[in-house]
Amino acid sequence: MRLRVNQISMRLNYSDSDVIKAIAEELHCKTNDISNPEILRRSIDARKKNQSPRYILSVEIDYSGRPLSETPGKIEKAPRPEPPLTFPLLSPAPTPPPIVVGAGPAGLMAALTLAEAGYKPLLIERGAETSDRGQQVAAFWKNGILDPESNVLYGEGGAGLFSDGKLTARSKDRARIRRFFETLVASGAKPDILIDAMPHIGTDDLSRIIPSIRNRIWELGGACAFNSRLEGLHIENGLLRGVTVSGKEIRTDACFLATGHSARSVYSMLHESGVPLEAKPFAVGVRIEIPQHRIDSAQYGKWAHLPQLGAASFRLTRREENGARNCYSFCMCPGGEVISCASSEGLLTSNGMSLSARAKPFGNAAFLVPVETSDFVGQASQPAHEQTRMSAPLSGIEFQKKMERAAYEAGGADYGLPAARLIDFLEQNKGDLPAERSCARAIPALLQDILPEFVAETLHSAIPKMLKELDGTPFEEALLYASETRSSAPVRILRNSDGQSIGVRGLYPCGEGAGYAGGIVSSALDGMKLAEGFALSRK
Ligand SMILES: Cc1cc2nc3c(=O)[nH]c(=O)nc-3n(C[C@H](O)[C@H](O)[C@H](O)COP(=O)(O)OP(=O)(O)OC[C@H]3O[C@@H](n4cnc5c(N)ncnc54)[C@H](O)[C@@H]3O)c2cc1C
Numbered sequence: 337m338r339l340r341v342n343q344i345s346m347r348l349n350y351s352d353s354d355v356i357k358a359i360a361e362e363l364h365c366k367t368n369d370i371s372n373p374e375i376l377r378r379s380i381d382a383r384k385k386n387q388s389p390r391y392i393l394s395v396e397i398d399y400s401g402r403p404l405s406e407t408p409g410k411i412e413k414a415p416r417p418e419p420p421l422t423f424p425l426l427s428p429a430p431t432p433p434p435i436v437v438g439a440g441p442a443g444l445m446a447a448l449t450l451a452e453a454g455y456k457p458l459l460i461e462r463g464a465e466t467s468d469r470g471q472q473v474a475a476f477w478k479n480g481i482l483d484p485e486s487n488v489l490y491g492e493g494g495a496g497l498f499s500d501g502k503l504t505a506r507s508k509d510r511a512r513i514r515r516f517f518e519t520l521v522a523s524g525a526k527p528d529i530l531i532d533a534m535p536h537i538g539t540d541d542l543s544r545i546i547p548s549i550r551n552r553i554w555e556l557g558g559a560c561a562f563n564s565r566l567e568g569l570h571i572e573n574g575l576l577r578g579v580t581v582s583g584k585e586i587r588t589d590a591c592f593l594a595t596g597h598s599a600r601s602v603y604s605m606l607h608e609s610g611v612p613l614e615a616k617p618f619a620v621g622v623r624i625e626i627p628q629h630r631i632d633s634a635q636y637g638k639w640a641h642l643p644q645l646g647a648a649s650f651r652l653t654r655r656e657e658n659g660a661r662n663c664y665s666f667c668m669c670p671g672g673e674v675i676s677c678a679s680s681e682g683l684l685t686s687n688g689m690s691l692s693a694r695a696k697p698f699g700n701a702a703f704l705v706p707v708e709t710s711d712f713v714g715q716a717s718q719p720a721h722e723q724t725r726m727s728a729p730l731s732g733i734e735f736q737k738k739m740e741r742a743a744y745e746a747g748g749a750d751y752g753l754p755a756a757r758l759i760d761f762l763e764q765n766k767g768d769l770p771a772e773r774s775c776a777r778a779i780p781a782l783l784q785d786i787l788p789e790f791v792a793e794t795l796h797s798a799i800p801k802m803l804k805e806l807d808g809t810p811f812e813e814a815l816l817y818a819s820e821t822r823s824s825a826p827v828r829i830l831r832n833s834d835g836q837s838i839g840v841r842g843l844y845p846c847g848e849g850a851g852y853a854g855g856i857v858s859s860a861l862d863g864m865k866l867a868e869g870f871a872l873s874r875k
Pocket residue numbers: 437438439440441442443460461462463488489490491492493494495496497498499500501502503504564565566567594595596597598599602667675677687688689846847848849854855856857859860
């Protein structure tokens with residue numbers, strides 16, 4: 337009988353035989369009643385009240401002892417494994433091939449899924465492949481030289497290449513999450529991501545993994561065109577007939593549009609082509625940087641020195657009060673760096689990344705304030721009813737651009753990031769910056785000049801209270817960078833339940849830019865799901 341045993345508590349340096357012994361104790365059986373253990377999930381319990389930090393495991397085993405009574409939540413029959421996803425054999429591959437635009441997580445996984453289903457997709461990416469992109473981004477961070485086609489946001493790997501590579505998965509779609517993580521492991525990610533409760537990869541490892549996924553698409557007969565930009569769609573009577581890529585027309589009846597939320601020219605092109613879009617709420621704010629040892633000791637207390645625990649992270653929220661809106665931390669990068677990002681001249685936004693070791697001396701996270709469509713569609717006093725949202729779908733982008741332009745100017749107009757110590761922000765001073773910080777090209781600035789008033793006021797009221805939850809973090813040591821504007825898409829490309837645009841059959845908007853996903857995992861899953869649906873519907 338295959339059993340799942342949950343909440344097995346183990347010391348940090350456990351061995352396989354320790355796990356069997358602990359399960360045998362739990363089941364009151366002999367160790368040789370247990371075979372084929374497989375750890376499904378591993379989290380760390382480092383609460384300060386514990387005698388020592390522990391791993392908490394969920395393990396599946398084959399059990400051959402006396403009958404057991406199930407204890408829901410603790411011991412249960414293992415569910416049947418999901419059957420592998422199979423597609424009917426396609427030979428020869430259908431023509432014209434489906435086109436996937438954008439080589440971020442959504443586009444790569446859509447293209448891989450199509451290739452596995454026997455199609456020979458053509459993957460189009462405006463930016464460069466990973467290695468060339470790395471050099472372009474290094475020049476941007478060092479000297480402020482921006483390539484508007486290939487940068488921190490555009491290029492192979494998409495927006496998440498220079499990232500912490502946190503694999504946050506809120507979806508209940510366990511089977512697809514597993515398939516995505518297995519793809520990452522088959523492409524070089526550490527197998528730990530399959531079991532860790534808070535898996536992450538890091539920019540250095542992602543730079544090896546992403547090209548390996550692309551090579552797999554190649555091996556299966558797909559093709560990838562880098563430095564190639566989607567410029568237009570050919571639509572006849574609501575049906576997709578082809579696309580224009582870097583001036584060339586390509587015939588197709590299926591295009592997976594996975595261009596991310598920074599592809600503003602794509603949103604404009606869709607709007608002009610009559611593809612139905614709507615404005616959606618998003619969030620903006622600042623990125624805060626704190627010495628990592630403060631975060632570690634706030635989270636782990638006396639265990640903070642233990643290397644097995646890794647750099648600690650946090651998640652903080654503050655509810656709306658006294659006219660200030662909600663505020664929440666987002667995209668925490670333990671032991672990481674704050675980075676400047678841009679994809680067009682004169683517009684600047686901040687973000688964070690880490691390497692796989694997460695060993696840098698600072699941790700950072702965005703602190704965000706929700707922005708409703710009524711903040712940017714029409715007059716703020718008018719309700720953002722459906723009609724208004726539909727008629728001004730791109731106005732959230734204008735809201736973002738205003739902040740990004742102000743940040744660019746305040747940062748010295750060469751992509752340095754405007755920054756201020758928290759105490760200066762609270763006192764509305766420009767002040768100076770600490771010499772010790774992760775982002776070398778940072779310029780002292782009055783952040784209130786960059787942020788909309790309601791955002792500045794909310795952050796002013798919320799950040800000190802939120803940081804108090806990270807006990808032991810002096811405000812003097814916190815540094816703020818402005819501004820976070822691209823945490824999610826400000827536009828939704830409206831689609832049907834089969835994933836196609838509600839106005840254009842054959843157009844499959846997917847990933848974060850479509851407005852139905854956010855983050856690496858959910859964007860990848862969205863790309864997979866739409867490609868699977870397409871392959872199964874055309875069999
Ligand atoms: C610095 C940074 C750190 C992040 N860290 C994390 C993290 O740790 N964990 C997490 O879950 N999420 C993180 N994110 C968010 C995550 O990267 C995105 O949610 C995810 O990449 C979205 O995937 P996507 O495939 O939908 O779009 P994208 O990754 O944005 O990919 C879109 C691709 O389309 C291409 N493209 C755009 N327009 C065109 C065109 N006209 N023609 C051809 N190609 C085009 C772009 O060049 C880009 O490569 C981070 C984002 C950034 C910027």
